[in-house]
Ligand SMILES: Nc1ncnc2c1ncn2[C@@H]1O[C@H](COP(=O)(O)OP(=O)(O)OP(=O)(O)O)[C@@H](O)[C@H]1O
């Protein structure tokens with residue numbers, strides 16, 4: 186006897202049919218199970234999960250249609266062929282709708298029975314394989330979707346990094362251009378300005394009229410203003426004489442805050458210090474480091490003329506000193522963010538727009554970084570990183 190390993194369950198209340206069908210199928214190598222009613226049959230389906238059930242339509246107790254529905258609902262991999270009596274073709278249609286794969290009219294012919302079983306099992310094989318393929322396809326699609334999302338996130342990350350690097354290059358170029366032009370220009374303007382001051386002093390010494398003296402003082406003031414702008418321009422574009430010493434950042438911050446005390450008190454600005462780890466001294470020009478804080482504090486105070494909080498955080502990670510200067514001002518509009526470090530960019534009527542350019546030039550001199558870490562209607566935070574080892 187050739188085994189084909191397929192499990193077939195026959196459910197029929199007629200013992201003759203059970204015995205006969207069993208013999209036919211066993212002879213063809215099937216593992217055959219039998220049950221005399223629907224309930225017993227369902228029990229076997231549950232434990233054996235046969236590939237195929239031959240199910241009688243007319244049975245006492247649970248009828249064939251109910252059993253068929255139950256099997257198809259709970260065990261979709263178990264296919265069912267129905268036995269029906271002659272003259273019940275309409276019922277057959279209903280059975281097929283309920284999920285039967287085929288129906289066989291009783292009494293049946295042995296060869297026909299075997300052929301139909303084989304046929305249904307073949308269809309089952311194809312359908313199951315198909316379902317497996319569909320499942321695999323779904324799984325692969327989901328996997329591709331996940332890869333896509335990961336890829337998109339990585340592209341986005343890289344794009345942002347690239348944009349940041351590009352912005353830094355543009356920024357450096359702007360500084361370089363400024364340096365080239367303004368160093369020369371400032372120098373050229375300062376010479377005649379010195380002469381003007383000198384001649385004005387000569388004129389002033391010979392004048393007694395108080396009104397004219399007042400005008401001359403006004404001219405001096407304006408000259409001072411021009412000179413101030415030129416000095417800032419030079420500071421933003423090139424490094425003036427410098428003096429490298431041990432600089433303790435926290436002490437520089439404290440000294441600068443002390444200078445601003447009258448202003449912070451006047452404008453009711455609360456100063457908060459959050460010194461997480463005080464870094465060791467670095468090698469730097471103290472006046473340059475002070476200039477960083479002077480300009481950042483000036484901007485912050487300007488945003489909080491009606492009070493607020495100036496918060497200074499200090500920390501280091503062993504590599505960089507990290508300083509955050511935060512105000513509770515009205516923030517920088519997003520469309521200005523790309524320009525605030527540009528020379529001459531200002532939104533203030535009396536600003537020169539050089540404050541942050543100077544800061545940027547100094548921070549770059551020490552191979553550091555500066556960025557606006559946060560800016561919204563609650564305020565602005567600048568973050569400065571300075572390497573602990575300058576080289
Ligand atoms: N803390 C801040 N809050 C809101 N806006 C700021 C802040 N700091 C800078 N800005 C914006 O950036 C611009 C440029 O600042 P920057 O310090 O370079 O020049 P300025 O303050 O306008 O003039 P200067 O510093 O030369 O007197 C400012 O005009 C302002 O619009």
Ligand SMILES: [Mg+2]
Nearest residue numbers: 483484540541
């Ligand atoms: Mg400023």
